[in-house]
Amino acid sequence: MTVRALPTLDWDALTAEAARHLQALLRCDTINPPGNEYLAAAYLREQLLAEGIEPQLIEPAPGRVSLYARLPGTGAQRPLLLVSHTDVVPVERARWSADPFGGEIRDGFIYGRGAVDMKDMLALELTLFLHFARQARTTGQRLSRDLVLLAVADEEDGGALGMGWIVANMPDLLDAEYALNEGGGMGVELGGQRIYLCEMAQKGSIRVTLRAQGLPGHASIPHGNQAVAHLARAISRLTAGPLPMHVIPTVRRFITILADTQPRAQRAVLRQTLNPLLSEAVLARLPDPNLANALRALLHNTATPTLLRAGTALNVIPSEATVQVDCRIIPGTTPASLTAELRQRIPDPAIAIEAEPHSPGYEMQRTPLFDAIQHAIAQQEPRAVVAPYLFPAVSDSRYLAPRGITAYGFVPHQPEPGVPPVQSLAHGHDERISIANLTFGVRVLHDVIATLDKL
Ligand SMILES: [Zn+2]
Structure with missing residues (x-):
């Protein structure tokens, strides 16, 4: 030829x-x-x-x-x-x-x-x-x-x-x-190794609203069932750490190739990010937090609270508080499976989880x-x-x-x-x-x- x-x-x-x-x-x-x-x-x-x-x-x-x-x-x-x-x-x-x-x-x-x-x-x-x-x-x-x-x-x-x-x-x-x-x-x-990223997979997105319900009242006499407090605890739990890990073939290949370009010690460390038992511990110890955040996003569904809403007046305890959560999902995740992951993290029955699918990935x-x-x-x-x-x-x-x-x-x-x-x-x-x-x-x-x- x-x-x-x-x-x-x-x-x-x-x-x-x-x-x-x-x-x-x-x-x-x-x-x-x-x-x-x-x-x-x-x-x-x-x-x-x-x-x-x-x-x-x-x-x-x-x-x-x-x-x-x-x-x-x-x-x-x-x-x-x-x-x-x-x-x-x-x-x-x-x-x-x-x-x-x-x-x-x-x-x-x-x-x-x-x-x-x-x-x-x-x-x-x-x-x-x-x-x-x-x-x-x-x-x-x-x-x-x-x-x-x-x-x-x-x-x-x-x-x-x-x-x-x-x-x-x-x-x-x-x-x-x-x-x-x-x-x-x-x-x-x-x-010192250069890697060009060829996008072959894309995360999807789901728009989630967390809606907290509580009792209203006069702000001068606080009580134990406040929507804002429910919501604050929910956000705190949501952001405490990553959701469960999901490794798709593209990410497995990506991290393996990345690791293989590195000297022996770093190679072993990077490969362990694919191990569900060690991944988070390894990511938390990577010297470059940007790399850790980027890799973590490839291995998990993410749920980032962005838009908060509650209250109409300074002296009124609001009976409802909401946060919109920007969720990016690994391909294969459904609104139901994401909701289950979020519910696992936020067991509080005062919080409703509303998922609106946007793109499946x-x-x-x-x-x-x-x-x-x-x-x-x-x-x-x-x-x-x-x-x-x-x-x-x-x-x-x-x-x-x-x-x-x-x-x-x-x-x-x-x-x-x-x-x-x-x-x-x-x-x-x-x-x-x-x-x-x-x-x-x-x-x-x-x-x-x-x-x-x-x-
Ligand atoms: Zn663009």
Whole structure:
């Protein structure tokens, strides 16, 4: 078998193109709410039309525009979706050193809300979509599968006017074998070893309300059946330690790979985090509390109390007090099984536990898309490792998973000294991405698409 080498591409030109797209997209104020994603969609449409590609605009509500464009392949294989969202979260302008909607380049970084979540990925996907379109036009060389550029609205506010709407109303657009989306792709450093996280599973979420009932009364004569006190004790018990452990195959592989990259002593310690009898003791002793918290979230359902409500007047003992609890569940957990775990922790009959399912979570199989990602990373960083990863939050991929689409989260991003990790830049102040990371991204994603085409 002869393997044809990939043509050498002008990476500098592709990087410059991605940077130009990213700057233009960052200049679109698509804070959601209200969204105004039509601004980003209009830019994308203009770029596609200039190359002779007519995209489809989807506008379920005024201004809430998603964009869909298709580059036909030979049809030998089923399509690959390049997914992104065009909306962003709000900013605290006073805390930024740059205009969050200026697209400014400073010291090798592009600044703006969305620079890593996720207009960077959109700029990379647009650049490569156009690259493969030009390649088809000039050489007649087509990919074996259609490439679909899908830039949706409303991800940051739940997706009802973006991916959720498309799934419910235009599901045929999503006929695909694979999707690349956000949720992973970041490189992390552990003991000098670099590991790239490939999101192949996603936690679900359930919104829980704890409702405490007690007796009312005058605050000047306190009694022993106060709703607020019931609730306080419940919150205290809930946050005293993790819920029961659930290890899914993706997390077992992730932690095993992580451990295997480490020297013997650390390897043994990390592997013990998978042992239900020792896990918590080991996590509690890890020198890096951030790593411990991150690993703990992969091994347990989490229940984080956030919104509290009680009382109408200072001198009235309220008869009801509630807390909303943000629960993130390991795939396989049901509202009933989560409620049972919470009830075990909070036996107080004065507390009602109300669970409202939101997303069940999912776990994907290893497929040739993983091999393509591994190959692409090896080309750039032969010593780095790619590990399957459970994303502890939700993304639009939760709409794709039930449709049988293999959706991985992989936005290639190298860690850089002196720069906060991408996980804290997203939704943070001075969100930015280096030009060097755009080069890395365009090279890796190009290789993923080209390699997948041969598998
Ligand atoms: Zn995002």
